[in-house]
Amino acid sequence: MNRNPLIALLAASALALGATACGAGSQGGNGSARTSANELRIGLSFGPSTLDPAKDGGGAPNVMRSLTNESLFHMNADYTASPALVSDYKYVGDGNKVFEFTLKKGIRFTDGSPLNAAAVKTWLDYFAKQPGPFASTLSLASVETKGEYTVRLNLATPSAIVPLLLSQYGNRGALSSPKSVADPASLAKGTYGVGPYVLDAAQSVTGDHYTLVPSKYYHDPSAVRFKKVTVRIISNPSSMLRAFQSKQIDFGNLDSSTAPAAEKAGVKVMHWRSGTVAVTLADRNGTATKPLADVRVRQALNYAVDREPITKAMVGEYGRPTSQYQTEYTDPALDNRYPYDPAKAKALLAQAGFPHGFSMDVVDPGSIIGNWGDPTMQTVAKDWEKIGVHVKVTPATTDFIPQALSKKFAAMQWTPDTSPTAIAYSLLYAPKASMNPFGASNAKIDALYQQGQTEQGDQAANTFRELNSLVTEQAFNVPIYEYHIPWGMNEHITGVKKGSWMVFGADLGWKN
Amino acid sequence: MADTSVDAIGAPLTRSPRGRAIRGRGAGSSGLTSLLTRRMVTAVPLLLVVSSFNFLLLSLTPGDAARQMLGTSGTPEQYEALRRQLGLDLPVYEQYGRWLGHAVSGDFGNSITSGTPVLESIMSRVPVTMSLIVGSLLVSVVVGVGLGVFSAVRGGVIGRAVDALALLGWALPVFWVGSVLVVVFAIKLEWFPALGYVPFTESPQEWVRSLVLPVTALSLGSVAAVLKQTREAMLDVLGSEYIRMAAANGVSRNSLIYRHALKNAAIPVVTVLGVQTIGLLGGAVLIESVFSVPGLGSLVVGSALAHDIPTVQAVAVFFTVVVIIVNLLVDLAYGLLNPRVSTA
Numbered sequence: 001m002n003r004n005p006l007i008a009l010l011a012a013s014a015l016a017l018g019a020t021a022c023g024a025g026s027q028g029g030n031g032s033a034r035t036s037a038n039e040l041r042i043g044l045s046f047g048p049s050t051l052d053p054a055k056d057g058g059g060a061p062n063v064m065r066s067l068t069n070e071s072l073f074h075m076n077a078d079y080t081a082s083p084a085l086v087s088d089y090k091y092v093g094d095g096n097k098v099f100e101f102t103l104k105k106g107i108r109f110t111d112g113s114p115l116n117a118a119a120v121k122t123w124l125d126y127f128a129k130q131p132g133p134f135a136s137t138l139s140l141a142s143v144e145t146k147g148e149y150t151v152r153l154n155l156a157t158p159s160a161i162v163p164l165l166l167s168q169y170g171n172r173g174a175l176s177s178p179k180s181v182a183d184p185a186s187l188a189k190g191t192y193g194v195g196p197y198v199l200d201a202a203q204s205v206t207g208d209h210y211t212l213v214p215s216k217y218y219h220d221p222s223a224v225r226f227k228k229v230t231v232r233i234i235s236n237p238s239s240m241l242r243a244f245q246s247k248q249i250d251f252g253n254l255d256s257s258t259a260p261a262a263e264k265a266g267v268k269v270m271h272w273r274s275g276t277v278a279v280t281l282a283d284r285n286g287t288a289t290k291p292l293a294d295v296r297v298r299q300a301l302n303y304a305v306d307r308e309p310i311t312k313a314m315v316g317e318y319g320r321p322t323s324q325y326q327t328e329y330t331d332p333a334l335d336n337r338y339p340y341d342p343a344k345a346k347a348l349l350a351q352a353g354f355p356h357g358f359s360m361d362v363v364d365p366g367s368i369i370g371n372w373g374d375p376t377m378q379t380v381a382k383d384w385e386k387i388g389v390h391v392k393v394t395p396a397t398t399d400f401i402p403q404a405l406s407k408k409f410a411a412m413q414w415t416p417d418t419s420p421t422a423i424a425y426s427l428l429y430a431p432k433a434s435m436n437p438f439g440a441s442n443a444k445i446d447a448l449y450q451q452g453q454t455e456q457g458d459q460a461a462n463t464f465r466e467l468n469s470l471v472t473e474q475a476f477n478v479p480i481y482e483y484h485i486p487w488g489m490n491e492h493i494t495g496v497k498k499g500s501w502m503v504f505g506a507d508l509g510w511k512n
Numbered sequence: 513m514a515d516t517s518v519d520a521i522g523a524p525l526t527r528s529p530r531g532r533a534i535r536g537r538g539a540g541s542s543g544l545t546s547l548l549t550r551r552m553v554t555a556v557p558l559l560l561v562v563s564s565f566n567f568l569l570l571s572l573t574p575g576d577a578a579r580q581m582l583g584t585s586g587t588p589e590q591y592e593a594l595r596r597q598l599g600l601d602l603p604v605y606e607q608y609g610r611w612l613g614h615a616v617s618g619d620f621g622n623s624i625t626s627g628t629p630v631l632e633s634i635m636s637r638v639p640v641t642m643s644l645i646v647g648s649l650l651v652s653v654v655v656g657v658g659l660g661v662f663s664a665v666r667g668g669v670i671g672r673a674v675d676a677l678a679l680l681g682w683a684l685p686v687f688w689v690g691s692v693l694v695v696v697f698a699i700k701l702e703w704f705p706a707l708g709y710v711p712f713t714e715s716p717q718e719w720v721r722s723l724v725l726p727v728t729a730l731s732l733g734s735v736a737a738v739l740k741q742t743r744e745a746m747l748d749v750l751g752s753e754y755i756r757m758a759a760a761n762g763v764s765r766n767s768l769i770y771r772h773a774l775k776n777a778a779i780p781v782v783t784v785l786g787v788q789t790i791g792l793l794g795g796a797v798l799i800e801s802v803f804s805v806p807g808l809g810s811l812v813v814g815s816a817l818a819h820d821i822p823t824v825q826a827v828a829v830f831f832t833v834v835v836i837i838v839n840l841l842v843d844l845a846y847g848l849l850n851p852r853v854s855t856a
Binding site for chain 1: 818
């Protein structure tokens with residue numbers, strides 16, 4: 001035996017470690033040295049729950065999906081949609097119940113099968129039957145094919161936003177090939193869209209990282225800017241920051257707690273409006289909590305919230321205070337509709353017959369979504385306490401939705417999708433809206449929704465704007481701040497369009 | 513720790529920390545077969561208990577997969593229909609029975625959320641978690657035993673310093689250590705990647721590089737535990753009568769330490785290693801999050817939040833099997849280290 005075998009073993013281990021580190025150094029440090037734009041490395045805070053677009057939700061996964069599944073229409077920053085795989089389109093007749101579009105020719109899915117009317121029908125029929133979060137956003141009576149490339153949608157109820165619902169928004173436009181639809185198990189394991197890239201399953205681990213390689217059938221080779229795109233899911237914000245600092249990713253979404261450090265480290269950060277953090281007064285008809293039926297009480301709750309310091313504390317510069325839900329059709333004049341005025345709030349409560357306040361229960365999504373959940377609600381509750389409104393806050397992490405729908409809570413604090421307005425109505429304001437547990441209704445808002453859905457262009461925009469203004473005047477919610485998603489990128493990244501609903505990976509480019 | 517004394521003929525008499533009876537030499541292959549058989553037999557009820565308890569806990573967790581899949585936009589009708597489709601409307605015992613019926617035939621089903629076969633998801637992640645755990649164990653053995661012996665043999669200030677370092681290793685939270693390592697060695701020095709995992713088949717060198725920081729962070733606690741145990745066991749053995757007699761008979765110092773003392777001191781260390789291995793499974797969950805490593809820990813956390821029962825169940829079964837195997841290996845190691853400790 002060696003004179004001192006343990007020391008020898010330790011020394012050998014240290015040498016091996018050193019050799020590994022030194023070897024790595026000679027190859028470019030941590031592998032971050034980039035000499036070309038061959039590979040785009042994206043980091044996302046959360047990835048697709050499934051690769052099947054019909055069953056997946058929205059948000060950050062759309063960055064990746066746009067690379068593999070080009071949509072029929074392209075969603076614009078103002079929530080309109082422009083034709084993408086479609087050459088022309090129109091509503092047929094009046095009332096927005098029939099929509100027809102013609103496909104561009106010569107386009108193929110990544111499995112080589114052609115894009116035609118039959119393929120679109122197969123996909124739309126499949127999408128409508130899946131238990132996905134967007135299946136109910138369009139009420140389809142039937143899908144018809146008219147010739148090889150024309151598709152007609154017959155709607156059960158009118159919709160003014162069909163092009164938008166066939167874009168990246170809601171995944172319905174993210175077509176997948178008929179072969180994959182015939183074998184839904186394959187849709188969970190791969191991508192079969194009409195996109196510039198296709199998933200390389202052998203180099204991917206579901207839920208962790210996805211490797212995309214160019215599709216040999218993509219119709220616009222100039223749009224294939226990278227030989228490889230890797231999308232890494234980094235749920236821990238600190239890890240995302242470190243990924244940027246160590247130059248292991250080129251582009252990704254940060255949060256308000258890590259963005260300042262990223263900027264300090266030289267990462268370019270762009271941010272713009274993404275959504276609104278608010279308290280939805282679910283029992284606004286006063287079913288269980290009588291005071292909420294009075295608009296003066298709901299307005300008092302709005303006046304009582306000091307939005308400025310809350311916003312600063314929760315999201316810093318990555319957001320701004322607001323008195324209304326930020327949607328595609330909001331009146332900027334109402335942004336400060338309810339300035340902080342506790343005296344006025346108390347007066348309104350007294351006028352409504354509640355001079356000593358009242359009590360109510362509120363549910364929030366806990367701390368699972370960071371400052372947007374419990375920390376914000378607890379601060380708002382303190383403001384309400386000052387006007388005599390006592391709030392019992394219940395944080396719910398894994399069961400926010402069932403709790404919010406349980407009718408135990410007069411209000412819910414969350415960040416709902418408030419755009420497009422037509423979808424927000426189905427989510428929040430319709431008597432049978434999915435997040436309207438007490439079935440609260442308002443005849444005027446219902447009428448505006450019905451009207452807007454049968455109109456088009458500016459007419460529809462004006463009607464929906466009026467609807468949103470009425471929601472703010474009626475104080476159905478207590479909006480607190482609009483939040484921004486800080487998008488981080490290195491100096492080479494191009495194609496990020498400020499103000500867009502989502503950064504689409506397919507738009508990203510590289511400038512040396 | 514082991515109860516070490518000297519028998520009538522002067523050889524060390526060892527009782528394993530698990531209380532194994534002392535038998536004569538040569539438990540032999542029949543003893544091994546008997547041990548394996550007993551372990552297999554006890555594994556079945558253990559797996560049943562763990563899987564049923566786990567299933568019950570998951571079922572009691574507020575919320576369900578149907579709500580998770582539909583998000584906020586699902587109507588009550590859609591929600592109820594999906595619950596029926598997923599079998600979530602059935603009584604818990606019936607859901608468990610269905611799961612068990614498939615699981616015994618090796619069919620762990622598909623993930624409720626991603627739709628991919630659970631077994632595929634697990635198998636793609638097993639090498640990652642096992643790399644972390646085996647790597648951490650290696651570090652624990654090499655560094656823990658090495659420093660433990662060094663500390664016991666040298667004693668004095670150096671020994672106490674090593675002892676204090678061990679306490680520090682115990683006290684520091686894994687995620688904090690991981691973060692510090694990343695800042696220093698990935699961001700400042702750029703020696704290692706800050707996150708991610710490279711499969712061995714892709715590049716052995718990059719595989720090692722991707723493991724260095726997470727393994728270092730993960731192994732710190734178990735290095736401390738092994739170090740402390742080794743030091744104490746070595747001090748015990750080195751102070752025993754037979755070691756003094758051997759020294760008086762002219763046995764060399766190295767031979768005394770490494771051939772006689774360490775071999776006897778190793779038995780309690782093996783026990784600690786067994787316990788640490790099981791602890792590392794839990795630690796891997798944190799480390800995988802900090803280093804964004806695609807192992808079983810990150811899979812089970814995501815699946816639990818999504819109420820993805822099939823995936824969580826399968827990972828729980830896998831972890832249980834690992835625990836059973838580790839215990840078996842520990843028992844076998846007792847027999848190898850000291851044939852007087854019977855495995856029968």
